[in-house]
Amino acid sequence: MDRASDGDVPRAWPVLVRAATNSTGRLIGNCGIFVGRTGTTEPEIGYMIRRDCQGNGYAFEAASAVTSEFGRVRPGRLWASVRPANLGSRRVLEKIGMTLDHCEEDHKGTLLFLSRTFSTVSA
Template sequence: MRYQEDGLPWYGLWTVRSTFAGTCGVFLGERCGDDPEIGYEVDVAHRGKGFALEAADAVTQAAHSVGHARLWATIRPRNIASKRVVERIGYQLVRRQPDAKGDLDYYLSARGGPCR
């Protein structure tokens, strides 16, 4: 329903053998104002197999294709794997700022206009 209303896709990730591997999608949160944020989580047994990269790329393209010009990814600096995923699909590090849990990096994927 969120996809039909807002163009915010959220998907389950499954292996070719129909084993649940994780989730990936776009949501509206508190960190990025009115802009949506991408999120994903891959089960430990399925990490390092390209699920996050493939899913994050597909979800980013889907959200951009329905008119979301700016998508964010917020990632803890120590989460090297997630940083690599978003960098490989074109997100750029815009800023680092602390929150209640420590530093948080803000990556932006912008289509159709300059980044603020």
């Protein structure tokens, strides 16, 4: 695991889910935890699902698994960022317990920041 310069905060978290269909084994997406827009001390969850595979629950399934593992091994806040128009992703984030924290503007427009805090490490 690569370490950031500000101590022992990992640059890339060791949680990544590769999603594949059962029938073909074709890669349909991924989901993981990484250092995102919120900096090195509070990681961000991200996922990408092939457009032709969206709407089948894959993003929710992968994001649920990743957030469960994160909550199991590390107390703290987990972030996600999403554009307001990305309704499908916003629904996935809400279903996994993320709530709107704040909004920011960048060169592409409004960006929503959602978070979820895990207060204890579960056994």
